[in-house]
Amino acid sequence: MGERQAPRHHGLLNGGGCHAVTKNPFMSRILQPILNLVRLVLSQAIVLCGFVLVQRMGWRLPLGLFEILLIQGVLSALIGRLIGLWWFWVPVQILLPFAVVYNDVVPAWAYGVAFIACVLVFWNGAKEQVPFYMTNRQTWEAIGDLVARQNARRVADLGSGTGGIVTFLAKHHPTVQVDGYETAPLLTLVSKLWVALIRRPNAAILYKSLWDADLSQYDVIYCFLSPVPMPGLYEKAKAEMRSGTILVSNSFEVPGVAPLEILKVDDARQTKLFLYRF
Structure with a gap:
């Protein structure tokens, strides 16, 4: 196991906000x-x-x-x-x-629409215990560097949200097929529309749970989930992923399993990417 610094990229921070620096x-x-x-x-x-x-x-x-x-x-x-x-x-x-x-003139149905939108975004949060959380641009770029280093032909993002990393990798690696797996209805719709707009034939959004994904297809698999599903996901990956392929977990380690490498991203929260090779 080793640690290495991801190549430094300059640009506007993207993500669910400027992340707090915390050890947990x-x-x-x-x-x-x-x-x-x-x-x-x-x-x-x-x-x-x-x-x-x-x-x-x-x-x-x-x-x-x-x-x-x-x-x-x-x-x-x-x-x-x-x-x-x-x-x-x-x-x-x-x-x-x-x-x-204009609070007094906002119709009651508007609040109902807002509630439904929230449900459609956080649809699977309670069941999977995986909060909706976006990957920032520096991490996109670090994953892109890893994809190039691995000469990957197929990449998956498990829990792809709005499709940011899918569209980024598809644009910058046109010979790589990039698939995103998402089960929140509104996020799936938004990301499918975004993929359609950018017209990248090598990008796809699948309305499918990560547990139903065939991981044997992919050379690099990325996820940003929570501590809860990591043991089960690792067992699934170990059973399905081919020799030499890599599972990348943003921030969350697999309990009791030493990663092959820890890649540090130069962002506000000093993100760590845990790499597991099979």
Whole structure:
């Protein structure tokens, strides 16, 4: 077993937000929603304080309520991105000021739609005990380097979410077939649409549980799950994966099994990728 540093890549951090540095990855998943909420409130508060300061200084902005709310939302979204919020928080940030101001006129069905959307996103979270959590861009790139190093022909992402790593690998490795497995209905729909839009014939999203996947097809398999399914997944991989192929687990080790290699990613939380060769 050894540790190595993933090649450093520069660029905008992507992920479920700028991850907290913690020695316990499971705690990181628990704290992440709280940290994201703090970032959301903080970014809105910064812009609101700016408006208050402008008013206190006697400056009058020639803007109507709609324009002010729009500026509040857009600036908050920009600040949110700068302090680590993932891109899907952008529309939330923009719409939040309108929702607060026009709360009395928001129809009840809108909240029902929001609830249904949440159910469709977190559909399998309780059953599988795997929270919805996105992989950041630095990790995409580290996986891409590993795929090239392994001369992989087929790659799978177990629990592919919105399809970020699938589309990234398909774009940067056009000769590699990349399959994503997802069972949350809304995430599957979004990722299928995204794959259709980018028109990459080597990318596919499968509405199928990772437990039903045929792992023998793949040279590299990536997952970012939780501690709960790792023992079972390792046993499945050991039974199905071919000699020389690799299972990569983001942050979560297989209990009692020493990884072949630990790849460190140069991101905010110093992500560790645990590599298991069969």
